Amino acid sequence: MRIVVIGGGVAGLAAGYELVRAGHEVVLFEAGPVWGGQVRTFEIGGGRIESFYHHLFRSDTEIVALIDELGLGPDLRWIDSNVGLHAGGRNYPFIGPLDLLRFDRVSLLTRLRLGLTALWLRRVSDYTRYEGQRASDWITSHVGREGYDRVWGPLLRAKFGAYADDVSMVWFWGKIYLRFASREGGLFAKEQLGYLRGSFGRLVDALLEALTAGGAELALGTPVARITIADGRVSGLSLADGRHVAADAVIATVPSPLFARMLPELPALDARYAELLEAVRYQWATVLVLALDRPLSDIYWLTMTDDDVPFVVAVEQTNFVPPAEYGGQHVVYFSRYADPGDPIVEQDVQQVLDAYEPYIRRINPAFDRSWIRDRWLFKDRAGQPIVHAQYHETIPPHRTPVAGLYLANTTQIYPEDRGQNYSIRMGRRVARLALLDAARAADDAAARALP
Template sequence: MSRVVVIGAGAMGLAAAHRAIRLGHDVDVVEADNVPGGMAAHFEVGGVSIERFYHFVCKSDEPTFALLQELGIADAMRWTPTSMGYFMKGRVHPWGDPFSLLRFPHLSLVAKFRTGVQMFLTTRRRSFASIEAKTARQWLEGGSGREVYEKLWKRLMDLKFHDLADGISASWVAVRIRRIGTSRKSIFQEELGYIDGGSQTLVDRLVESIEEGGGRIHLSTPAQRVEVENGKVAGLSANGTFYPADAVISTVPAALVPRLVPALGDDLKRKYEGIRNIGVVCLLFRLKRSVSRNFWVNIVDEEIEIPGIIEFSNLRPLPDSFVYIPYYMPTNQRRWRWSDQEFADEAFGYLRQINPDLSQADLLDAHVSRLRYAQPVCGPNFRDQLPPIQTDVPGFLAADTSYYYPEDRGIAESVRLGREMAELVQ
């Protein structure tokens, strides 16, 4: 048995702790927040428990299904037929199936054929090693053509990555397309999943399992310093308390690791500091009426400063309409310092552009959540730029959402990576 301390009680940290306990280790989890769950944590809006940041499940998310089974809550998985749209030139156009593509009015016939072929082949690919050195723009223009990139992709990429948009990895985009494209009932019907009761159902059961196994979760306990003696991990200082440990697993953002572990080598510190992130301001509106029939609407309009909306109540049945609106931006941007009300006023105005029938009377609640390290900026050959999970300090392991690459952020990757780090302690 080893003494293991896990930094962070998000989905990755909880999965790591759960697996470490199953392997026979003595485990402490320290979390700066006053609730467990990280990005999967819930809060209450209008009597409904709902995620601060939206989550959904795809049919390829095997680590999630395996963990639900292990925890005895596999029957909490639910599936819903969903749809996607594109808001362009004043209206929402259906998207995501062959008929929608053929009827889409803003692409030439050649562009429709090329994008249909590229998307279909992407869902069938097992590996993207051959495009790893390309940018998303190079790959999409090479397959679907410049017309498709300029009309359907450029605005989305610019609003998510800003001046870094042209340097995003082709593999990162392709894997996202494949994940959604393979989560279907048929070629004509997308089908996405959610956990009954939301992500909190999984978080609560993980916490119960950890505590049942003798593990301890310490909330409102920010990590301060990984202590090193005789060249290896000795424990963690957190909120004025020392937690002795043979191994420390960090799941906090990579940019924070150099300050957390001063004993790391300078080369490794530079690698951590070189991992860039985009922040997000994520709004959640509770409305009396629905905005659209779609779960996801991409927005490509030069007058609208958001890349899309996610109408979560079109996935998980809820008493009102719940709509997430993400603003991605570098945290040094002026808009990052806007008040919550400024974001809410602007975003609700955008909803009224998408659905002019909405009025101020339809707005029941508006909540704003912010995250500084929300979206890793993954360029070509990104994996080669990541520091090793097992660092040059024996007993210290670290990873964050950057290590999901080429997969995007999601609970399935949190579970997979958390378990992997726990097994590396062996």
């Protein structure tokens, strides 16, 4: 079969990899100037780093298997996690359960409730009991108003903005369950986070090499404009430059609204499917990255809980990976998820730095612009799908209404939250689904041809 994959993020690359391994002809189109999508990387101090911070959890077994399969296993390091909360102008380490007890921003009762509810959630494996429930309601009734207002509420608002109160309890469950359930020793064990020596860009490279070795045609900077249909099934696609490419099947890994634009006849074919694509709401992911001549703090992942702070988390990569990997520079990401109408969507790196500077000083009052050696701003409009309480009823199936055409994007990752592990799992599964359907169609045709 000749299968075209749209999108060169990890879902598209994993789908293509699965297909070439099964001996099929693959053509992969990526609109952007680099491979990797949300896992794209850039150079810094002679090293390489993700544009958007990335690490793995122990529960990310699919990506670990792929890393091993591609021979990168020895370069996957598991590093003790070093996380903290910033509240009321102070940085609180949050590494073990004792740190929770020391978190004096909330009453002792709330601290105990925070701990006990986390312990409870890590034991619940059937998430369906939470479908239709809002995390805000569950947290308010189980942890209390203070726990919601001071701890979980600000975190939900930071990620989901105006939609925070409506976020599904399944999303919240997934965050706790997956993070703790995979730890040996449970809640009381030290957490370890995974990172690939030289960045996850090396996994992207290894997938590209495997695709090339399998004979795939890889086209960077080549946006797909339209998907074409003939005799009720997918026939190929047309590129933005006007070329037409024929295909027996197409797997699209682009965000849902972009996919809908590639298929204007969809509402007439299946109005419900078209509605599902249009109903998805995303938050923009934005990160300001600073390369500094000295450390900002001693915490890797510092979550900001004060409502007035314009970024959700400060991720100091060099408290995770040694600065030597980036030419001795200290690298910090300041992450903000933004509604589409948020001014940051239009701002440049200087404007964002100006806005963030007073709050960066809250983390370390000595911070000074003279520490900055370099700065970058990265944005992705489909950074985080908004997983609302009825989300489970709105996920479009991978099989689209057009035979031979499949969709595999981050909105279909459920009940887990989006992550490389799940994009890889989905890409590989959808590739197998496409092959299975093609095999069934061939069997049916052969059966019909029998006398």
